[in-house]
Amino acid sequence: MDVTDYELFEVPPRSLLLKVETSDGLVGWGEPVLEGRAQTAAEAVRELMDSYVLGADPYDIELLWQQMYRSGFYRGGAVLMSALSGIDQALWDIKGKALGAPVYELLGGKARERIKLYAHANGADPGDAARSRVEEGFSAIKSGPGVDLEHIDRTPAVEAARENVRAMREAVGDDVDLMLDFHGKPSKPMAKRLVGELAEFDPMFYEELLGPEKNDLLPDLAERTAVPIATGERLYGRWEFKPLLESGAVDVVQPDVSHAGGITELRKIASMAETYDVALAPHSPLSSVALAASLQVDACTQNAIIQEQIVLNEDVPNYLTDMSVFEHDDEGYVDLPSGPGLGIEVDEDFVREMATEDAWDAPVVRRTDGSISEW
Structure with a gap:
């Protein structure tokens, strides 16, 4: 079995969902979003999937994790780790489904x-x-x-x-x-x-x-x-x-x-x-x-x-x-x-219906003098 395809869906209120497909017909789902920067995270997902995951054996989760983390030389941080996170979830979902067991x-x-x-x-x-x-x-x-x-x-x-x-x-x-x-x-x-x-x-x-x-x-x-x-x-x-x-x-x-x-x-x-x-x-x-x-x-x-x-x-x-x-x-x-897997069944039709390109933006909060505060 190997990974054959993937698809991304930006959905309300502030999520990015990843669907990963395999040659055996199994599908895994993950959520690789970075709230307020969904499109940035989506591009990072594409780079990681195209470079390291497509064509690979989805059972090799630890190997793929280390490859996605270390092989780009520059690593860590909000964008790359969020992208890696959702891919990892989808791989565990596939493996659990293949073996008929919850991930835990x-x-x-x-x-x-x-x-x-x-x-x-x-x-x-x-x-x-x-x-x-x-x-x-x-x-x-x-x-x-x-x-x-x-x-x-x-x-x-x-x-x-x-x-x-x-x-x-x-x-x-x-x-x-x-x-x-x-x-x-x-x-x-x-x-x-x-x-x-x-x-x-x-x-x-x-x-x-x-x-x-x-x-x-x-x-x-x-x-x-x-x-x-x-x-x-x-x-x-x-x-x-x-x-x-x-x-x-x-x-x-x-x-x-x-x-x-x-x-x-x-x-x-x-x-x-x-x-x-x-x-x-x-x-x-x-x-x-x-x-x-x-x-x-x-x-x-x-x-x-x-x-x-x-x-x-x-x-x-x-x-x-x-x-x-x-x-x-x-x-x-x-x-x-x-x-099995994550223990859920995603309603793909509803996901497609709700998919949007209108990105959620984090609110801008200002103090009394107009300076910027955390939200």
Whole structure:
């Protein structure tokens, strides 16, 4: 069996899906998107597929991964790793289908029976948004503090963040896990204030207190709070996670299966993290394909604790013929997928119907003086 063809589809809300075909008629799917730069990622996918994967044996996943990563001499980074990630997912999907087994069975077998999903709570009223997700059957939610801070800001802005988080905690009660995602927006001085001001609301973790280029500053923040610190969605490959883990500042790593190197690399990052007693909570604000790939790693990984998702939301198109693979109980736990490969069946007709050339652009966020902030 060898790889004979591939096709790319840019679909809403911000996904790029890859279909890989083989000489045996098997098809594998992956999600190699770089949000806001989908066409750039698509061109990188074409280069990697044309140079290294077409005509190759799809069973040789590790060999192909190393070839795509090392043979171009220049490697790593957001674009190339995102392209490689989606190709890797599709190869695992093919191999699992060929052998009639879920991917996690090929990675050593299950380490658990189920994994908890969490949902995002976004809206003008943070309390109502959080409460609605709990009513949908989630016992873990994530949201930001809802305030755009200046580089050095005053007490009223910090108080506004406190009130937003207070509203969420009071709306959902003490038994719901509440994760606070700062998206790398705060400066170090404001992050120092926030870790102290928000601790009373018992967050499960603080996510991306600082942007990834400032991870060397995290040890100072870690010393100021007992709340676990999470980060890693904008790191690419295990080598970028190495200094973060060695610093001792992080408690939860959040590599993205569509950016960090696919299923192959996510598994290796998780194993590295386990040696530092650091948990895994894969980042996945993408389509059902990326979520399915993430769940395959969660299934066989001892230190996986929770899984992000956005697909169980009426505003997000679902590209599967059967979404029941993601059905969860009233606490948000989903059973491990049982189908071969990624455990999903992509609705190709719907994918083709929804395919678009209107790229999603990341929002531009400005501070009061017009300077640029993270979004």
